[in-house]
Every structure is written in structure tokens, then in C-alpha cells.
Amino acid sequence: MILEEFGGARGIALWRQLRSILSWVRADGPNERRSLTSLERTRARRRLLEPLEGPLPASLLEALLHLPPGPAARPPSEIADACEAVAAWAEEQCGLHTALEYRQAAALLEPDSAPRALAMFASARALAQFSRAEAWFHRVVGLxxxxxxxxxxxEAYLAHGTMVLRMGRLDQARRSFLKALRRSRREGLHLQAGISLQRLLVADYRDGREDRGDERGAQVLERLEDEPSHLRELAEELAFAWLDHGDHAPAARLLDGLTERRIRPGRSGITGSLARARATLGDREGFRDARLRLERLPDDLELASAWLDVAWGAVLLGDDDAMEDALARACTVARHRWYGWIRRGAESVRRARTGELPAPELPAPAPARTERRMELARRILDALEGDSGPERKMGRVSSGPVPPPTRRPGPGSDPHSRAPCG
Known part of the structure; x- marks a missing residue:
């Protein structure tokens, strides 16, 4: 996959350097390892890495040149740091499989490091390599x-719960989230306890326990009121859950607040969901505004599914032109990202428009429940009102072990897919 993601001399250099690192890790005895660090081998590696001098920092290239042991060798921890730096750079270039392999090398170089194993688990999970991810998860827990x-x-249990929840294994997800919550409370980690509750509310909604999910939402707000980045995640989770259960008014209020107050202006998933919510409410102008806003957003991993949401909204409004335009945009992105499930979702949209596939019908939410949710949405947006951190201008900034929102996929989508960027 490295040669597919990075062609030419650059791909060859990355592949051969990774092979050298893995050869050292798996070598039998000091003599074989010493042969990998000879002066002649070092010079050959230097020539091999010349194509990377532009895109990679000089200090990183220098670290990759020297494999332990030897008079000029770096300790394994430094080589592992270099592997992680290559992985981060590869991700920026959309080389997710390359990043995965270098993260595995880093984890093998420091086999007792739980953070290295956690990073490898995250990379495997992101590429939907679930068997591999499961194996690394158990390693992280043990270490x-x-x-x-x-x-x-x-962090491992939170991420694992999110992964299996997306695979439909609800009971297993709940167990993982509860393990994270209990350990957080035992160790006095209040922030992590709040995040664990946030994960559990997603499972509650997925299981149809709406009142329990609303209760947890209020509990999370109390715990995370001074943590704006986590409150943004809570707002997204609640909006997506309420949409899924047919309560569109409070969902639209949250999504409007996140976009109009420029709290999450660059998330295509938010804007696509807002378009669908507005269409469900019969708000043609709001639907049109959200669709135009989506056209102006830069590409991200949610863009294809966002346009699929717009297409579903267009079906609800009977706007065939908007539906076809949104489906064309979704499928264009899908072709670049190997999103086969988007194409299947597009077919479901067309079948729903022609009446071959009945549109899902949800019971109308109880007025008291909607009113309670509107109040919760107001409190969340009020808590976010004063935030002026970098995320408002630049997009999401990680501030802890928060997995990405676990939105229930729309009709025709595949919750297991996450493909590399195009």
C-alpha cells in the first residue's frame, strides 16, 4: 500500500526504510542487527532517503538513517519517535496505510509502551481493519x-466502545463505556468520567432509551460546562440522535447554533445534517441556505455523507434538481475515497424518490420531550457562547480522549466504512 499511496522514488524510499526498521526489530541476535547498521548500509540509506529531503524535516531524516545498535545509533525510542513523525506526515498527505505501517513499527520498537499500542489501535480502527484493531486494543489494555x-x-475503552457501536454491537459498546466510566471515577478523573457518560448516552439513544439519553445529556453538560471542545461534541451527538428519533426542531436549533455562532463552521457533516433537518421541518429557505453553505466548505472526510444528507432532504421537499445535484457531488467524492456505501446510499435515495423504497416514518415526538430538549439545547449553546478559542477559527482542536461523533448512518449507508482521503 505504501507504493500505491506514494509512487516513484518517494514511495520506494518509504517502503525500503520501513523494511529496514522491521528487519532490525525481527533480527536474530546482535550480529544480524549489527550488519543492518554498518557504515555501508547507512550510506545506502542516505542515498535512498534523498527523495524525501523536501517534504520531511532534516532532523527526521537523520533519525531514520540510524538504526540501533552501533556507534552512531539512536535508541529505539528515538527511532519510534521518527516513525510516528513519518506516520503523522503521511496522514497529512492522505497516506493512511503508510501511517498505519509506520505506527506499527513504532509500537514494535517499544513493545512495552501503551501509548504506542494505542496509536496503532487508532490507525487500524480508522482504516476499518477491525480484527487488527481488536488485537491491538487488547494489547493496549494489558500494557x-x-x-x-x-x-x-x-482512552482505549472509549475508542473500542465507539468502534463496536458502529459495528452494531451495542451490548459490547456499553460494557466498554462502563469500564471507562468506572475507572475514571475510581481514579478521580472527572473530565474522562464526563466523556464516558457522553459515550453512554449515544448507546442509550441507539437502544431507544431516549429519556435516559436526555438525562445523561444534562449530566454531561454539568460535568463538561467548562470544557468547550467537549461540549461541541455533546451538541453534535445530541443533534444527530434527535434527528434519528424524528425530533427535528431541537436538533435544528443545535445545528443552527453551531454554524451561525461559528462554533463548528467547517464541519461538512454538521451542515449536511442541518440541511436534512430543515427539509424535514419543511423549511425550504433553511434547506437552501445550508446547501449553499456546504458548497463553500473545503473537502473533508464527511463531505460525501453530507451531500447524501442533502439528497435525502431534497427528496422530502420534492426537489428533484437539488437531489440529483447532491447525489452527483456525493458520488464524485465517493469515487476518490473508495466509499462504495455512498453509491449504495445514492441508489436508496433514488428508489425512495420513485416510491420503490418507502421513506422511514418515525412517530411524532411528545411535546414535553421536545420542550425539554429545546431547553437543553439552549443551555449548551449558552455555555458555548463565550468560547473564542482557536477551534472557532481553525476547526477541531483535540483536547483529550474524545472519539469522533458516532452518528447513526442514514438510509443506505455503511457504518463500517472510513476510507482514506482522496
Whole structure:
């Protein structure tokens, strides 16, 4: 996959350097390892890495040149740091499989490091390599428990719960979230406890326990009121859940607030969901405004599904031109990202428009429940009102172990897919 993601001399250099690192890790005895660090081998690697001098920092290239042991060798931890830096750079270039392989090399170089194993677990999960991710998850749990690294332990269970929830394994997801919550409380980690509750409310809504989910939403707000980045995640989770259960007014209020107050202006998923919510409410002008806003947003991993949401909204409004335009945009992005499920979703949209596929019907929400949710939405947006951090201008900034929102896929979508950027 490295040669597919990075062609020419650059791809060859990355592939051969990775092979050299793995050869050292798997070498039998000091003599074989010493042969990999000879002066002649080092000079050959330097020539090999010349194509990377532009895109990679000189210090990173220098670290990759020297494999331990040897008089000029770096310790394994430094080589692992270099591998992680290559992985981060590869991700920026949309080389997610390259990043995965270099993260695995880093984890093998430091086999007792729970954070290295956690990073590898995350990379495998992002590429939907679930068997591989599951194996690394169990490794993370063992290493973090042995070293009492409870932060990593909790992050692993939160991420695992999110992964299996997307696979439809609701009971297993709930167990993982509860393990994270109990450990957070035991160690006095209040922020992590709030995030664990946030994950659990997603499982509650997915299981049809709407009142329980609303209760958890209020609890999370109380715990995370001073954590704006996590409140944004809560707002998204609640909006998506309420949309899924047919309560569009409070969902639209949250999504409007996130976009109009420029709290999450660059998230295509938010804008696509807002378009669908406005269409469901019969608000043609609001639907049109959201659709035009989506046209101006830069590409991201949610863009194809966002346009699919717009297409569903157009079906609800009977706007065939908007539907076809949105489907064309969604499928164009899907072709670049291997999103086969988007094309299947597009077919479902067309079948719904012609009446071959009945549109899903949800019971009308109880007025008291909608009123309670409108109040919760107001409180969340009020808590976010004073935030002026960098995320408002630049997009999401990570500030802890928050997995991405676990939105229930729309009709015709595949919750298991996440493909590299195009």
C-alpha cells in the first residue's frame, strides 16, 4: 500500500526504510542487527532517503538513517519517535496505510509502551481493519493496566466502545463505556468520567432509551460546562440522535447554533445534517441556505455523507434538481475515497424518490420531550457562547480522549466504512 499511496522514488524510499526498521526489530541476535547498521548500509540509506529531503524535516531524516545498535545509533525510542513523525506526515498527505505501517513499527520498537499500542489501535480502527484493531486494543489494555497508565486505559475503552457501536454491537459498546466510566471515577478523573457518560448516552439513544439519553445529556453538560471542545461534541451527538428519533426542531436549533455562532463552521457533516433537518421541518429557505453553505466548505472526510444528507432532504421537499445535484457531488467524492456505501446510499435515495423504497416514518415526538430538549439545547449553546478559542477559527482542536461523533448512518449507508482521503 505504501507504493500505491506514494509512487516513484518517494514511495520506494518509504517502503525500503520501513523494511529496514522491521528487519532490525525481527533480527536474530546482535550480529544480524549489527550488519543492518554498518557504515555501508547507512550510506545506502542516505542515498535512498534523498527523495524525501523536501517534504520531511532534516532532523527526521537523520533519525531514520540510524538504526540501533552501533556507534552512531539512536535508541529505539528515538527511532519510534521518527516513525510516528513519518506516520503523522503521511496522514497529512492522505497516506493512511503508510501511517498505519509506520505506527506499527513504532509500537514494535517499544513493545512495552501503551501509548504506542494505542496509536496503532487508532490507525487500524480508522482504516476499518477491525480484527487488527481488536488485537491491538487488547494489547493496549494489558500494557496500560500493567503500567497503571489509566489515561491510556480509559482512552482505549472509549475508542473500542465507539468502534463496536458502529459495528452494531451495542451490548459490547456499553460494557466498554462502563469500564471507562468506572475507572475514571475510581481514579478521580472527572473530565474522562464526563466523556464516558457522553459515550453512554449515544448507546442509550441507539437502544431507544431516549429519556435516559436526555438525562445523561444534562449530566454531561454539568460535568463538561467548562470544557468547550467537549461540549461541541455533546451538541453534535445530541443533534444527530434527535434527528434519528424524528425530533427535528431541537436538533435544528443545535445545528443552527453551531454554524451561525461559528462554533463548528467547517464541519461538512454538521451542515449536511442541518440541511436534512430543515427539509424535514419543511423549511425550504433553511434547506437552501445550508446547501449553499456546504458548497463553500473545503473537502473533508464527511463531505460525501453530507451531500447524501442533502439528497435525502431534497427528496422530502420534492426537489428533484437539488437531489440529483447532491447525489452527483456525493458520488464524485465517493469515487476518490473508495466509499462504495455512498453509491449504495445514492441508489436508496433514488428508489425512495420513485416510491420503490418507502421513506422511514418515525412517530411524532411528545411535546414535553421536545420542550425539554429545546431547553437543553439552549443551555449548551449558552455555555458555548463565550468560547473564542482557536477551534472557532481553525476547526477541531483535540483536547483529550474524545472519539469522533458516532452518528447513526442514514438510509443506505455503511457504518463500517472510513476510507482514506482522496
Amino acid at each position: 496500560s493496566r500493567r503500567s497503571s497508565d489509566w489515561q491510556v486505559y480509559i
